[in-house]
Amino acid sequence: MTTIRTKPRLSIEYCPKCNWLMRSVWMTQELLTTFADDLGEVALIPSEIAGRFTIMVEDEVLFDRKKEGRFPEIKELKQLVRDKVCPEKSLGHSDKNKS
Amino acid sequence: MTTIRTKPRLSIEYCPKCNWLMRSVWMTQELLTTFADDLGEVALIPSEIAGRFTIMVEDEVLFDRKKEGRFPEIKELKQLVRDKVCPEKSLGHSDKNKS
Numbered sequence: 260m261t262t263i264r265t266k267p268r269l270s271i272e273y274c275p276k277c278n279w280l281m282r283s284v285w286m287t288q289e290l291l292t293t294f295a296d297d298l299g300e301v302a303l304i305p306s307e308i309a310g311r312f313t314i315m316v317e318d319e320v321l322f323d324r325k326k327e328g329r330f331p332e333i334k335e336l337k338q339l340v341r342d343k344v345c346p347e348k349s350l351g352h353s354d355k356n357k358s
Numbered sequence: 359m360t361t362i363r364t365k366p367r368l369s370i371e372y373c374p375k376c377n378w379l380m381r382s383v384w385m386t387q388e389l390l391t392t393f394a395d396d397l398g399e400v401a402l403i404p405s406e407i408a409g410r411f412t413i414m415v416e417d418e419v420l421f422d423r424k425k426e427g428r429f430p431e432i433k434e435l436k437q438l439v440r441d442k443v444c445p446e447k448s449l450g451h452s453d454k455n456k457s
Contacts, residue, residue, distance in 0.1 A: 268401075275394040284387045287402060288379060295374040295404040302367075302401040303386060305394040 266299035267344050269321075272313045275305045279312055282330070286314075289333050290340060297345045316343050365398035366443055368420075371412045374404045378411055381429070385413075388432050389439060396444045415442050 271286060273279040280303075287301045306313075312324035314336070321339050322331045331339070334353050341348050370385060372378040379402075386400045405412075411423035413435070420438050421430045430438070433452050440447050 270399070275390075280387060280390055280394075284383055284390075287386070288383045291374075291379055291383075291402060291404060295379075298404070300369070300401045300403040302399045303390060304399040305390060305397070 266297065267316050268300050268302060269298050269340065269344075270302040270304055270315045272304040272306045272311055272315070274309055274311045277310060277312075280305075283312075286331075286333065286336060290337070293337055293350065294340060294344065297348065298340075316340070319343075365396060366415050367399050367401060368397050368439065368443075369401040369403055369414045371403040371405045371410055371414070373408055373410045375408060376411075379404075382411075385430075385432065385435060389436070392436055392449065393439060393443065396447065397439075415439070418442075 269290065271283045273283040283303055287303060290298065291301055310325065312330065313320060314322040314331070320326075321343060322336065324330060334350075337350055338354070341350055368389065370382045372382040382402055386402060389397065390400055409424065411429065412419060413421040413430070419425075420442060421435065423429060433449075436449055437453070440449055
């Protein structure tokens with residue numbers, strides 16, 4: 260039953276004690292709505308490290324809350340994922356300003 | 359930044375064309391609320407196989423929609439995960455009837 264995964268894996272490691280599950284899940288459904296054909300999987304990882312909120316594509320950090328001092332905007336996050344995973348993809352009308 | 363994962367991985371492979379993302383995400387947040395300390399990660403996998411809805415713990419099938427002919431009840435799913443991952447864990451008042 261195992262499906263061999265050839266598309267990239269995105270992971271969100273979040274701090275459960277900070278109650279960041281729901282926003283992580285929300286980002287997951289946003290990403291899987293936009294990138295269903297482009298991502299192999301999105302994994303949610305409850306972190307044992309307090310305050311951790313790190314989004315990775317494979318082994319590369321895409322966004323780290325500690326480094327950035329904030330959470331990503333969803334538009335920004337989708338642009339980061341697109342640029343990394345499928346740079347030719349248009350994100351539609353929300354993609355006009357690459358702020 | 360990579361965290362070494364020692365707890366088991368649960369995965370939900372779902373058919374995006376059947377619009378099963380939202381129920382998969384809902385099950386994910388239910389499982390990660392209950393098993394934040396017990397699961398290493400929950401991965402959502404958009405399947406390329408039409409009609410696929412398969413929940414696995416590591417490489418073992420926990421629930422397969424095609425085999426069962428239905429989706430799991432959330433209580434049933436939590437009992438299956440508990441029995442597999444942390445059999446000593448109580449699921450509280452929802453755990454009285456192991457139907």
